[in-house]
Amino acid sequence: MKVLHTADWHIGKKLHGYDLLPDQAYILDQILTIAKSETVDAIMIAGDLYDRSVPSEDSVRLLNQTIAKWNLTEGIPLLVISGNHDSATRLATGAPWFNQANFHLQTRLQDAFTPIEMGNTQFYLLPYFEPVDARIYFEDPDLRTIQKTMPKVIEKMQASFDPNKKHFLISHFFVAGSSKTDSETKIEVGGLDGINGKLLTEFDYVALGHLHGKDALKLDNARYSGSPLKYSLSEKDQQKGVWIVDTQTNEFSFRELTPLHEIKELQASFSELLDPDFYNAVNREDYLSILLEDRAVIPNLMNQLRQVYPRIIQVERANGFETAVSTRLKAENIKEKSPIALTEDFFTEVAQTDLTTQQKKWIEMGLQTSLQQGGAS
Amino acid sequence: MKVLHTADWHIGKKLHGYDLLPDQAYILDQILTIAKSETVDAIMIAGDLYDRSVPSEDSVRLLNQTIAKWNLTEGIPLLVISGNHDSATRLATGAPWFNQANFHLQTRLQDAFTPIEMGNTQFYLLPYFEPVDARIYFEDPDLRTIQKTMPKVIEKMQASFDPNKKHFLISHFFVAGSSKTDSETKIEVGGLDGINGKLLTEFDYVALGHLHGKDALKLDNARYSGSPLKYSLSEKDQQKGVWIVDTQTNEFSFRELTPLHEIKELQASFSELLDPDFYNAVNREDYLSILLEDRAVIPNLMNQLRQVYPRIIQVERANGFETAVSTRLKAENIKEKSPIALTEDFFTEVAQTDLTTQQKKWIEMGLQTSLQQGGAS
Structure with a gap:
């Protein structure tokens, strides 16, 4: 039997x-x-x-x-x-x-x-x-x-x-x-x-x-x-x-047994991942754990990847981030810095990239307006 | 068939x-x-x-x-x-x-x-x-x-x-x-x-x-x-x-069909409800909706009743409450009343009975202490 x-x-x-x-x-x-x-x-x-x-x-x-x-x-x-x-x-x-x-x-x-x-x-x-x-x-x-x-x-x-x-x-x-x-x-x-x-x-x-x-x-x-x-x-x-x-x-x-979708690890750069030559060679339908080789910050990363790979279960950085976060604010610095400098630090830390000249201008304008209104109320 | x-x-x-x-x-x-x-x-x-x-x-x-x-x-x-x-x-x-x-x-x-x-x-x-x-x-x-x-x-x-x-x-x-x-x-x-x-x-x-x-x-x-x-x-x-x-x-x-416990309405006074002559004549195990004939406030009412009747589903007053609540505070009165009078009104409304002389004394003492402490802080 x-x-x-x-x-x-x-x-x-x-x-x-x-x-x-x-x-x-x-x-x-x-x-x-x-x-x-x-x-x-x-x-x-x-x-x-x-x-x-x-x-x-x-x-x-x-x-x-x-x-x-x-x-x-x-x-x-x-x-x-x-x-x-x-x-x-x-x-x-x-x-x-x-x-x-x-x-x-x-x-x-x-x-x-x-x-x-x-x-x-x-x-x-x-x-x-x-x-x-x-x-x-x-x-x-x-x-x-x-x-x-x-x-x-x-x-x-x-x-x-x-x-x-x-x-x-x-x-x-x-x-x-x-x-x-x-x-x-x-x-x-x-x-x-x-x-x-x-x-x-x-x-x-x-x-x-x-x-x-x-x-x-x-x-x-x-x-x-x-x-x-x-x-x-x-x-x-x-x-x-x-x-x-x-x-x-x-x-x-x-x-x-052969599953409908495998669990796989993929290691590649962002540009490779979005390159048809690359993604047509892998099973994009699998459940994927992605090891990203890039070190730069990539805006809207998950949404871009999910348009090609519908079942991403996680994304990790193979080589860490480009910007070693050295700008972490310390208490003693905060009191000495201008509002504009603080905003700049905050942006750099969160977005992992520097402000452009235009962005700096907008922040200056925004802060001035806000300070004037604050004084007038 | x-x-x-x-x-x-x-x-x-x-x-x-x-x-x-x-x-x-x-x-x-x-x-x-x-x-x-x-x-x-x-x-x-x-x-x-x-x-x-x-x-x-x-x-x-x-x-x-x-x-x-x-x-x-x-x-x-x-x-x-x-x-x-x-x-x-x-x-x-x-x-x-x-x-x-x-x-x-x-x-x-x-x-x-x-x-x-x-x-x-x-x-x-x-x-x-x-x-x-x-x-x-x-x-x-x-x-x-x-x-x-x-x-x-x-x-x-x-x-x-x-x-x-x-x-x-x-x-x-x-x-x-x-x-x-x-x-x-x-x-x-x-x-x-x-x-x-x-x-x-x-x-x-x-x-x-x-x-x-x-x-x-x-x-x-x-x-x-x-x-x-x-x-x-x-x-x-x-x-x-x-x-x-x-x-x-x-x-x-x-x-x-005859249920294990009936749903019944009981109308009686509080003293009747706790009288063995009364409660031995009814099925105390039923699910009971009680119509209480008393008009007075009875402290700890539900706990006392539940010791005799384990399945009370609601208690209502057959004849309303003794104190027709005529002391409901109005906005215009509040500002004119002393703290002692306000406390007395509040007690009467909630407890549906008047303060005793002793209780009034305690409130006076409490309020004086509280006012003195408030001034000293």
Whole structure:
């Protein structure tokens, strides 16, 4: 049996103010295409379907349409948990009816101990929960941390293990742990809140959600799928995708996703950026972080750039500014300076360029008029 | 076939700041009890399930639990539309899966023209919609009002009428109309936004939602169920309940609901209200509008009353105040009066009682001290 592992959709998330819903609709379609071409038997979604506990109507519409298409139109079984970004109560709407269609959505700790059996595998769906939920469920006031709680949770799951079946866990937590083959896997994720990876060894595969990079953790039997899209500039070098897991062999392989718009860094001068030879050679539709090589002040910079590049998420100076701001006013100077000199200093500091002769004349005229009127009132 | 007609649950509504969720859970259970004792074949809910487009988590939980119990545990078919208080998009979450369980939830105009067939009846589920929805659906820019739109909607429904079946409409609108038997039915409801009741004559029964009184309109074939609870003081004399409709005979009869807490008016003096002989004879747990017979100012009135009556929604004076406020200060008087006289006037106006001799002394002392200090500073 083949299952697809994805997580952290964060539907409704914005990127530096840009609405990502079209990007999200596009990438979710791509996940479906992979699921169909791989003829997977089920899709696991490991939490954070929404970005907020109260998602917008447009977000609700996208998730509802996506899930209905995958499960009802395409007939793909779904195994889904809520993450820390989801409202468990809101996300659970409709869940009691979904089971009939092999759509298993679990949002409460107490439901995690009844595995969903599919083919040769028992799937344990453990939604994100807080220690307080465990204290109530286990009637144990000492369960004050996730570290204390997880051994009890895993132990209780193992009590229902069918030894003739494979055992998959779908979960949404930080997992601390490292393999010894790759420096990247030495990252201890989540610190105090991290769950010891050793707790997970009894599972054949652990489908994790929460961290956005597929390489955040590498255990022999556990993976983060990562988010299907880059959700911050710091994720720009991550390859996004989904895992395809074989429940017979526990082997898993990564299928890459190609976003509607990439997040890219562009380094160039202002004149290059506005030169058709330059911008026709790059994908102007990407989300761009621009490193501007110029050092001069450029009036109306963002508006000019946005006419060519509609999705700029930030502009930084590669080489700093031309005018090292040496004119910063000091208290002792201010009292000694004439109004005209002060105005000139202020202009230079804000505009990063000197006044023209004409501009100086206007200021002189303006100040004289103002002083005369002040005296006459 | 027998069907139950209810509407306007407004889950999450507050009454003068009081959380009504316990009252709503109680009354919804009572509706289920009626449905079971009447062995109805379906329940129609004619919109406004929630009070707000973004309901609270507790509201979501109550609706989800209620609907799951009625439909899945009790196996009762449900015919439900969204009202103007519901977010059609949010309420529709899960709807594509519900049909399998004979739970039909329709929130979009375009779905209203495919009747749900059950037993001998075609049910048309017409959710609340705006004229813009009709302009898009009918591709007719002239549909600027509901009055213009409804004939087209009804006509299109009638095109799919099976002449061998009964035809029920579930809808959420103002209907203007009157029967000639009862003065109460002369009320024209909704004015400009009202739909002519004649449009509805082809239906065997029209289950309406929107107005909170069951007697808001009486046509031979149409009824508002009203809300299951009194949601404002103005509804205090309404008998709340549900309709039971026979689809064979089109006859309908009302089943009364008894709330967890009534809305009542109490008229009494303050001393009576705090007298056990009095308050043990009334239901102190009701939502109370109190008409106080005293005319004197009573310090700390609300706190004292609330210790006996926990759900006071308002207190009014049956006989006005003792001190007809004749001392309201006029601009011309103020300049002529001494600070002591002004303070006395102010106290009398606010406290509705005169200063005692001791209080007058304190004011004199205070003012003298204050004037002396003012001179010395």
